[in-house]
Amino acid sequence: NAGVIQTPRHKVTGKGQEATLWCEPISGHSAVFWYRQTIVQGLEFLTYFRNQAPIDDSGMPKERFSAQMPNQSHSTLKIQSTQPQDSAVYLCASSPGQANSDYTFGSGTRLLVI
Amino acid sequence: GEQVEQLPSILRVQEGSSASINCTYENSASNYFPWYKQEPGENPKLIIDIRSNMERKQTQGLIVLLDKKAKRFSLHITDTQPGDSAMYFCAARDSGYNKLTFGKGTVLLVSP
Helix, strand or coil, rough: CCHHHHHHHCECCCCCCEEEEEEECCCCCEEEEEEEEEEECEEEEEEEECCEEEEECCCCCCCCCEEEEEECEEEEEECCCCCHHCCEEEEEEEEECCCCCCCEECCCCEECCC | CCCCEECCCCEEEEEEEEEEEEEEEECEEEEEEEEEEEECCCCCCEEEEEEEECCCEECCCEEEEEEEECEEEEEEEECCCCCHHHEEEEEEEEEECCCCCCCCCEEEECCC
C-alpha cells in the first residue's frame, strides 16, 4: 500500500498561469478530499468526492478553482490564472467512506506562485 | 456546517511535563473527533480519535477527553518528549457527513 500519492511534490508557477495537481487515493477508498494548508488559515476544506461523484465543493474559490475525479484511481485540482495568494500546500486525503473512518493524507503539493 | 476552535496556537513545555490542547465545536450532531500530528515537511497523521459514545480514550501517553454537553474535547500528552514537538490538529465530523472540519492547529515545542 503506497498510501495516497500526490504529484508533483513542488510546483512553481508564474502569476496568471495554470496549475494542475494530481492525487491518487488508496485503492478501495471511496472518498477523496482536497484541503489547502497555510500558516494563517490552517487546513481549509476545498472539495470532496464520494465514489467519484462531487459531493461538496463549498470550500472552492468559485472562479478559478475546479476539481474532477474522472475515475476511481485519480483526482485533479486545477487552478486557473494562479495568484500569489494561491501559494499553499494542497493536501489530498482518502477515506474508506464509512461514517467513522479517518483520513489518510498524501504528502501534499507545495504550490508557489511568483 | 461545522466550526472548530483550537487553543492555544503555540504551547511550550519542558520535557517530562504534560501538555494540553483544547478544542470546541459548534454542531451538536458531530460524533467523531480525531487528532492529527504533523511534523515539519510531513503530512498530518492520525494519532488518536474519540467517538461521541465515549468520554475518555487513552493510548500510549495520549489521553483524549470529550464533553458533549460543553461541545469541547481535548488532547493531553503526558510525559512529553522532544519527539512530541510538532503541529497538532483537532477535527470534528458531523453524523451525516464524511468531511472533517479542522482547528487551526497548535505548535507544541518540548524543550529538553
